[in-house]
Amino acid sequence: MVFWKSLFNGSESTSASKETLFSGDPLEVTGTTYAENGARICFSLTRELDLYELEELCDAVGWSRRPLRKVRKAMEHSFLVVSMWYIKGAKRRLIGFARATSDHAFNATIWDVVVHPDFQSQGLGKSLMKYTIDKLRSADISNITLFADPQVVDFYNRLGFLVDPEGIKGMFWYPD
Amino acid sequence: MVFWKSLFNGSESTSASKETLFSGDPLEVTGTTYAENGARICFSLTRELDLYELEELCDAVGWSRRPLRKVRKAMEHSFLVVSMWYIKGAKRRLIGFARATSDHAFNATIWDVVVHPDFQSQGLGKSLMKYTIDKLRSADISNITLFADPQVVDFYNRLGFLVDPEGIKGMFWYPD
Ligand SMILES: CC(C)(COP(=O)(O)OP(=O)(O)OC[C@H]1O[C@@H](n2cnc3c(N)ncnc32)[C@H](O)[C@@H]1OP(=O)(O)O)[C@@H](O)C(=O)NCCC(=O)NCCS
Numbered sequence: 001m002v003f004w005k006s007l008f009n010g011s012e013s014t015s016a017s018k019e020t021l022f023s024g025d026p027l028e029v030t031g032t033t034y035a036e037n038g039a040r041i042c043f044s045l046t047r048e049l050d051l052y053e054l055e056e057l058c059d060a061v062g063w064s065r066r067p068l069r070k071v072r073k074a075m076e077h078s079f080l081v082v083s084m085w086y087i088k089g090a091k092r093r094l095i096g097f098a099r100a101t102s103d104h105a106f107n108a109t110i111w112d113v114v115v116h117p118d119f120q121s122q123g124l125g126k127s128l129m130k131y132t133i134d135k136l137r138s139a140d141i142s143n144i145t146l147f148a149d150p151q152v153v154d155f156y157n158r159l160g161f162l163v164d165p166e167g168i169k170g171m172f173w174y175p176d
Numbered sequence: 177m178v179f180w181k182s183l184f185n186g187s188e189s190t191s192a193s194k195e196t197l198f199s200g201d202p203l204e205v206t207g208t209t210y211a212e213n214g215a216r217i218c219f220s221l222t223r224e225l226d227l228y229e230l231e232e233l234c235d236a237v238g239w240s241r242r243p244l245r246k247v248r249k250a251m252e253h254s255f256l257v258v259s260m261w262y263i264k265g266a267k268r269r270l271i272g273f274a275r276a277t278s279d280h281a282f283n284a285t286i287w288d289v290v291v292h293p294d295f296q297s298q299g300l301g302k303s304l305m306k307y308t309i310d311k312l313r314s315a316d317i318s319n320i321t322l323f324a325d326p327q328v329v330d331f332y333n334r335l336g337f338l339v340d341p342e343g344i345k346g347m348f349w350y351p352d
């Protein structure tokens with residue numbers, strides 16, 4: 001499935017082709033790329049995700065489980081929720097996710113970036129991040145931040161994220 | 177005015193003594209500490225701040241000015257807005273500020289922490305931060321984060337914030 005890689009290197013993944021996937025579908029797709037086998041990858045900004053499907057995606061990369069009640073609340077109060085879908089015929093599958101908190105004016109912080117292992121290393125994480133950054137920029141957010149696990153610092157670096165620019169340090173509060 | 181310092185080392189600054197300062201006053205004071213000269217320092221969670229007064233405070237520490245329209249929007253969409261007041265008799269003065277963005281469930285990020293230079297080095301920054309952390313904790317937020325300028329890393333460190341715990345790196349997006 002390496003063919004996705006070249007497809008996603010350009011900016012086509014963030015082109016705004018609005019469409020509804022299925023009638024009565026809560027997915028409002030805003031970016032679509034077609035692949036050679038008739039399958040396509042779509043992005044959606046819906047908050048109406050099936051939380052069990054999201055949990056399955058997070059399980060697949062080994063993240064520890066979180067109470068669905070809190071996940072629902074976090075989704076409601078995120079500024080941006082981005083989901084990435086693999087769609088072939090009438091079938092669709094949630095294969096990626098990212099969200100951001102924000103003050104809607106100056107700052108946004110991206111959390112929970114994930115691509116399903118079956119779809120990793122094909123340029124889709126990059127597309128997902130580019131799509132997310134694009135949405136934040138078009139909402140006039142100038143300061144886009146995140147906290148990166150050590151093994152993904154390079155991944156974000158290739159996307160234009162810098163570690164500790166001007167000596168600014170990410171800090172976490174740890175109760176005694 | 178060094179007497180504030182000892183007053184604020186304990187937890188009394190975050191004790192919940194609700195009161196209204198002046199009749200019709202939008203300040204809902206939730207933490208008060210009295211000082212020997214009859215003055216007191218109060219904390220408030222109101223979003224109804226005079227933005228010019230806030231701008232004056234930020235000017236005093238040399239921060240670059242931001243459009244008030246955006247500041248207003250950021251205040252509206254912050255999870256928590258904390259202001260710190262010096263009150264003596266009928267006079268009151270905004271002397272400190274902090275705010276946090278959050279998904280209301282897992283993460284909060286603290287921004288724009290400031291104490292007026294006239295009131296710095298007396299333990300008030302520490303009180304302001306403790307008050308803020310306290311409010312976030314009581315809202316059941318487990319992950320409290322921030323991005324610290326190099327000269328204030330030690331300040332946050334003393335409050336229990338760690339730089340890059342487990343190698344997690346703060347990153348900022350810089351457009352090419
Ligand atoms: C991190 C993650 C989202 C990357 O998604 P992906 O679809 O595999 O990434 P891509 O294929 O788009 O890779 C884009 C680029 O980053 C590089 N890259 C991908 N993962 C990387 C990593 N862990 N370290 C360094 N570089 C990485 C790729 O080689 C590629 O480089 P190129 O543009 O030169 O070809 C995915 O691996 C994942 O979900 N991991 C588990 C969850 C996780 O750790 N999330 C981040 C939490 S902070």
Ligand SMILES: CC(C)(COP(=O)(O)OP(=O)(O)OC[C@H]1O[C@@H](n2cnc3c(N)ncnc32)[C@H](O)[C@@H]1OP(=O)(O)O)[C@@H](O)C(=O)NCCC(=O)NCCS
Nearest residue numbers: 237289290291296297298299300301302324325327330331
């Ligand atoms: C940073 C700031 C909020 C601290 O407020 P403050 O009221 O002066 O701080 P406090 O008096 O409560 O200091 C608490 C402790 O931190 C220490 N401290 C204060 N500022 C410090 C600094 N810049 N570097 C290292 N330690 C510092 C104090 O010595 C004190 O230590 P102690 O508990 O051992 O006595 C204030 O200096 C300020 O507004 N600075 C300008 C704006 C700014 O830089 N904000 C942060 C942006 S990320």
